[in-house]
Amino acid sequence: MSLDGQLPPKMRLLRAAAELLANSAGAPVSTRQITQLAGVTAPTLYHHFGDKEGLFDAVVAAGFEEYVAGERDFAPSGQPLEDIRRMWDNHVQFGLNQPELYLVMFGNIRPESRPAIVADAEALMEEMLNKAAVAGQLNVQPREAARSILAANVGVTLMLIAEPAPDRNLELSTMTRDAMIFAVSAEPANGAAPGDNGRSSVVVAAIALNAALQASHSDQLSSSELKLFLEWLHRISTSPAG
Amino acid sequence: MSLDGQLPPKMRLLRAAAELLANSAGAPVSTRQITQLAGVTAPTLYHHFGDKEGLFDAVVAAGFEEYVAGERDFAPSGQPLEDIRRMWDNHVQFGLNQPELYLVMFGNIRPESRPAIVADAEALMEEMLNKAAVAGQLNVQPREAARSILAANVGVTLMLIAEPAPDRNLELSTMTRDAMIFAVSAEPANGAAPGDNGRSSVVVAAIALNAALQASHSDQLSSSELKLFLEWLHRISTSPAG
DNA sequence: TAGCACCTATAGCATTGCTATATGAACTGA
DNA sequence: TCAGTTCATATAGCAATGCTATAGGTGCTA
Numbered sequence: 001m002s003l004d005g006q007l008p009p010k011m012r013l014l015r016a017a018a019e020l021l022a023n024s025a026g027a028p029v030s031t032r033q034i035t036q037l038a039g040v041t042a043p044t045l046y047h048h049f050g051d052k053e054g055l056f057d058a059v060v061a062a063g064f065e066e067y068v069a070g071e072r073d074f075a076p077s078g079q080p081l082e083d084i085r086r087m088w089d090n091h092v093q094f095g096l097n098q099p100e101l102y103l104v105m106f107g108n109i110r111p112e113s114r115p116a117i118v119a120d121a122e123a124l125m126e127e128m129l130n131k132a133a134v135a136g137q138l139n140v141q142p143r144e145a146a147r148s149i150l151a152a153n154v155g156v157t158l159m160l161i162a163e164p165a166p167d168r169n170l171e172l173s174t175m176t177r178d179a180m181i182f183a184v185s186a187e188p189a190n191g192a193a194p195g196d197n198g199r200s201s202v203v204v205a206a207i208a209l210n211a212a213l214q215a216s217h218s219d220q221l222s223s224s225e226l227k228l229f230l231e232w233l234h235r236i237s238t239s240p241a242g
Numbered sequence: 243m244s245l246d247g248q249l250p251p252k253m254r255l256l257r258a259a260a261e262l263l264a265n266s267a268g269a270p271v272s273t274r275q276i277t278q279l280a281g282v283t284a285p286t287l288y289h290h291f292g293d294k295e296g297l298f299d300a301v302v303a304a305g306f307e308e309y310v311a312g313e314r315d316f317a318p319s320g321q322p323l324e325d326i327r328r329m330w331d332n333h334v335q336f337g338l339n340q341p342e343l344y345l346v347m348f349g350n351i352r353p354e355s356r357p358a359i360v361a362d363a364e365a366l367m368e369e370m371l372n373k374a375a376v377a378g379q380l381n382v383q384p385r386e387a388a389r390s391i392l393a394a395n396v397g398v399t400l401m402l403i404a405e406p407a408p409d410r411n412l413e414l415s416t417m418t419r420d421a422m423i424f425a426v427s428a429e430p431a432n433g434a435a436p437g438d439n440g441r442s443s444v445v446v447a448a449i450a451l452n453a454a455l456q457a458s459h460s461d462q463l464s465s466s467e468l469k470l471f472l473e474w475l476h477r478i479s480t481s482p483a484g
Numbered sequence: 485t486a487g488c489a490c491c492t493a494t495a496g497c498a499t500t501g502c503t504a505t506a507t508g509a510a511c512t513g514a
Numbered sequence: 515t516c517a518g519t520t521c522a523t524a525t526a527g528c529a530a531t532g533c534t535a536t537a538g539g540t541g542c543t544a
Contacts, residue, residue, distance in 0.1 A: 009492080026352040031532060041493050042533075048491090052532065099353075107349045109404035110268040111341075118404055140417070147401070148418045155397020159389070162351035162360055175382070176390045176422070183421030251523080273501060283524055284502075290522090294501065 010048045012038040018059050021100050056104060063101045064117055067094050071124055080132035081181055087128060088153050088177045095157035096168070102161065106154050122146050129184075137186055145184040152180045252290045254280040260301050263342050298346060305343045306359055309336050313366055322374035323423055329370060330395050330419045337399035338410070344403065348396050364388050371426075379428055387426040394422045 007015075016038040020029045031052055035042055049055040074086050095102040105117055126146035133142045140148075156176050160168050249257075258280040262271045273294055277284055291297040316328050337344040347359055368388035375384045382390075398418050402410050 028531090030530080032530085043494095044492055046533065103350070103352070106400070107351070108345070109349070109400060110345070111404060111406050118401065144413070144417060147414050148398075148421065151397040151401040151414065151418055152394040152422070153397065154400065155393040155395065156390075158348070158351060158396065158400075159360065159393040162353060164353050171386070172389050172393065175386060176393055179390065179422055179425030180394070180418070182425060270500090272499080274499085285525090286523055288502065 009038065009040045009044050013040060013045055013048065013055060014058060014062065017055050018062070018101075021056075021059060021104070022098060024100055026100070060101065060105050060117070063098065064105065064120065067091075068120070068124060070094060076131065080128060080135060081137055081185055083128055084125070084132070084149070084181055085177060087125060088149070088181075089173070091153050092157050092160065092170075092173050095161055099161045102157065107158060118150075122150055125150050132185070139184050139186045148184065149180045152176055251280065251282045251286050255282060255287055255290065255297060256300060256304065259297050260304070260343075263298075263301060263346070264340060266342060268342070302343065302347050302359065305340065305347065306362065309333075310362070310366060312336060318373070322370060322377060323379055323427055325370055326367070326374070326391070326423055327419060329367060330391070330423075331415070333395050334399050334402065334412075334415050337403055341403045344399065349400060360392075364392055367392050374427070381426050381428045390426065391422045394418055 013034060016034050017029070020033055020037060031042060031045060034055070035045055045052075045055060049058060070090050071087055074083060074090070077083055077086075095106075109118065122143075123146075126142050129138065129142040129145050129149075132138050138145060156173050160170075160173065163169075255276065258276050259271070262275055262279060273284060273287060276297070277287055287294075287297060291300060312332050313329055316325060316332070319325055319328075337348075351360065364385075365388075368384050371380065371384040371387050371391075374380050380387060398415050402412075402415065405411075
């Protein structure tokens, strides 16, 4: 049960704290649990880390290095914006894999103590965005883009962590990710999108959909389905009012 | 020093907790501080709230109602997307005004306990986005848009809270806000900015119709017909490309 | 061997969240 | 009017927490 090995007590404390934190499911982790698992008594902890928070900071620092290593692992693909996407996904995955650690890092940020990590994370992303900027693919300053993207990235990750694991829908992540990247990128995608003056009401919307469907023979519905669908649409669109 | 007045102890406890939490600057607030400020002894707290967390939940609930009231205060301007902007700004302002409360609400979210508030906040935003969808201004399902926007909104607010007050740059907020809104909106804003991710008018119209139908419980179709209809509509509106 | 950092353990303090138990107040039904 | 019941508060204290004053090894250098 005890994390022995011949590792020095400092390391054992770090590992014990990390392990307990990872499996705590939100419950507070006591110094006694940590020291017991590490096979060490209390003063040792305070000698090496000064504080419970000091120990946790050390754990977070280690976790952050792991995070940074993950972010850097992806070789530059030559398409900076694609790298940003992978960076985003890696960030989300890190948060979902180690939710407790992530919450300590990004969930409890307070003005007086925490933003060192945030600054580092921003720098990491800015570095990547700089390449995009050099390639003329950026719409705004890399620093502002990095801050903005990272903020959204953190928000999405927190939301996904808050959701019970089985319900997690990663589409939230990809959608927000692409929205942010698109917003800061200078590329004009492609043209068109007629976008008629959207005045509301069921009838107008139904008529618009009816016309659009017939014009584009969408293959999302079978032909028999489509026939019935259009009939209903007709009933709706010729009704007096919604 | 004590929060007397003739208020009932329950109220005094709530106010004391809220006040201490607001001025705690991140330091933990003990039940003894709370009960002392409220002029009450410990069992009273546990009689009314069961738990320290129960008391904090009540404080959060009160804070959330204040938040919701703020969100609803803005009369619909007739331009739903403009309302969403003000909703976003109000959210950020709420977080900056009551950072401690905000951190309890959105910073410490854990899968097992917290997401009720998140769900409520999402519903609030979805409600607003529905109007945009009905008007044919949305590119994606209102629910997905709401989740995405709210996630970014929370992330930005946390980042701003983490930053020391004097350095806070609200441009981060407005930039991220407009990026998100632009990304989910169907209209090319003005003629100059043509390209968005080319979702066809079929999809936009389907989303609008879907929202309108759900908003107006049309009785043109039987419930079973409607169910199937909506299912098809969903298939169309979530298809990769029209 | 002596001295000197360094690291760890024994034992215990003050504070924390919480509760077993008892007391008071307010209402109800006869 | 008064016993019975329910709700609300208080007295006193428990177990667990973070932390520390003090002392005891250990290994080095001289």
